[in-house]
Amino acid sequence: MRYKLIPIFLFPLYLTLCLPFCEGELVFLSVQSQITVSQGDHNVKAALYISDVTGLNVISSELTVGYDPDVVEAVGIELAGTIAEGSSSAYNVKDGSISIALTRATPYSGSGVFAYVLFDAVTQGQGVISKLEIVKAKLNEGKDHDVEVGRSDTQTPPVGSSAVTFKGMRLKMDFISNSASHEIRVTLVNKRPVGEQPTGVASVLNRYWVIDRGGEGEFEVNLTFTLGPGMIGPGDQDNPSNLKLFRREGNSTGNWTLIASATSANAATGEVRFEGIRSFSQFTIGTTGDSSLPAEPLILTGFPSRDGVLLRWEAESEVSNVGFVVYRRDEGEGYRRIKFISSAGNTAFPTSYTFIDRDVSPGGTYYYYVESVDISGMRRKSRVIRVRVPIGSNRFALLQSYPNPFNSEVWIPYELGGEVPVVIEIYDGVGHLVRKLDLGLQPRGRYVSKLRSGYWDGRDMDGNRVASGVYYYVLRAGSFMAIGKMTIIK
Structure with a gap:
């Protein structure tokens, strides 16, 4: 474990300026979805992004970024040229994660790169990928705020027509026209949107996208979202206009506006296409038909830690829920039940849970999923995740x-x-x-x-x-x- 402190401002000033967020405003924190390194690479940057925080009185943040410790090791942070430049900073590195704390006397403003995490390659290979994820985050010590975390990818489409795919974001953009070449950042948040929900549909996706464009200029683009196999029903494939694209402004938690109906939908690939989009913001998808859009009612992530494998999941709703069963599979074996965790209560709001699997061995690879159980006996599974424990x-x-x-x-x-x-x-x-x-x-x-x-x-x-x-x-x-x-x- 390593700890580094870089004092810049006095904390009494911080305390006097700790003001609440404006009502109805979200802040999005995200990390680039992956980093690619080769043996010997040093101080490779991975960007942390933040949505527009101008006027929101944000003066501190705490977040933890997870990564693959067999591929990279976090060695520090860099603030020069970022939104957080001039902050007091501290970080703590453990196996597979770096925890970062930032504070300053005056509120942050603007949007874009909030800070950089610096990585050294651990791998002995070439062009090896580590996925990155914000495991947890809070702003202003967790007081009076809504903060959403996700993964991001950035691309800069040229002027004119072009096709751009955003890695890990399940999104492709086909530009019909584009009057100016600006960087576009897509953030994928794997949970139901905070605040108001779209109306007039049978179900809404437990996932949404935040798209930011770094400049002005007119454009027209077709958006193809990949929802996943099995999520688009045969009725919606035959009648794609059942699938609806909803939009709401910037950092809002308020009402959604229906802006387009799908022009095509593929049940086999889970792809759905919306045409003629001329502005970006928050987007999610609903259906008036038979698609199973609320997929992944449990959003499960896992990372190695000093105490074992840290599992974290978020239940979108716990109405009538009894609890959760954690399953694990070792290499070459079948799944077995390793833990039951009781529900936190009967609530319609998202709830987070953590569990540490301590019965793991260095160098081992483990597969996990979590199953929710309600009072009727109905069970719903998360996706399966793979976690490798470093030999280290x-x-x-x-x-x-x-x-x-x-x-x-x-x-x-x-x-x-x-x-x-x-x-x-x-x-x-x-x-x-x-x-x-x-x-x-x-x-x-x-x-x-x-x-x-x-x-x-x-x-x-x-x-x-x-x-x-x-x-x-x-x-x-x-x-x-x-x-x-x-x-x-x-």
Whole structure:
């Protein structure tokens, strides 16, 4: 665990300016849906986005971002050039997540990139993807606010006609015309919209999109949403106009306006198309027909943590609900029930739950789903999620240095199964000691990113650059010793 504090403003000022949000206004916080890295990548940025907070008196935020610890490791945050620039900041890194706290004396304003999370690659591969997700978030210490979290992707369509797909957002845009090329950000929120619900339809999707365009200019676009297989009924496929697209303004929690009926719907792929859209904002979909739009009544996510696998789910409604059954499957085995959690109460509003599965092993891969049970015995399942527990801190190991071959500097990654003194020794091809790196007493953990790995600048003990050739590096960690080989090419 690491903790970093960067004081900029005095907290008494913060306390005097902690004012409530304006009524009926939402704030959307999102993170880019994924990050792609290769071995040796350092300080790779992932954007956190925020919707327009001008005049909403937002002066603090706390959020946790989850990621795949077998692919990347969070190493910090960057605020320069963002909405949160000038904030006091603190962050805390654990296996698979980074918790961030930001405060400042004057309210934030504007919309766009709120902050950047910095990642180092842990993977030994090339072009490896880690999905990102905001696990939890609150603004102004959770007082008097509505904050929605999701994933985002950005694209910049050119002037004229074009087709743009937003990765992970289940949305494709076909521009018929576009008078100006501006960045478009799509945020997908996997839950029923906050506040008022669309009227005049039989059911409404438990999902909605927030689309922001970074400039003015006229456009006409056709939107194709992917709802998922099994969600569009045969009646709606035959009569796609049963499917309705609803829109409401910016940060509003108020009424929705019907703006279009679908022109096509495919039950096999779950795709539905709406044409002639000329403005962006919040969007959701309803039906007057037979589609099963309230899919995924349970929104389940999971991440490895220091205590096991942290599962979190949100029930859209708990009217007549008794509780939830958590199921798990190990590799090569069937699903088994591991926990029953009682319902929080009889409510029509979304409720969040968490459960830590502590009976997991380092390096193991586990599959989970949650099933809700109501008083009539009816059961509804979440989607299945996959969580891999990192091997990380339960073994001693020396990994391949990177880059290899190298020119002037190299990083030497390793893993520690316990707290021990660590020394790395560099030898030339004939066995002469070239350099000794005394890294001191280090706790159990993975030391694989550039921020944490052993570092050698290619110089000997007298500060001279060493010659090209093959070199050996030796890790001494308590009673553990291992040897690796690397090559210098100049």
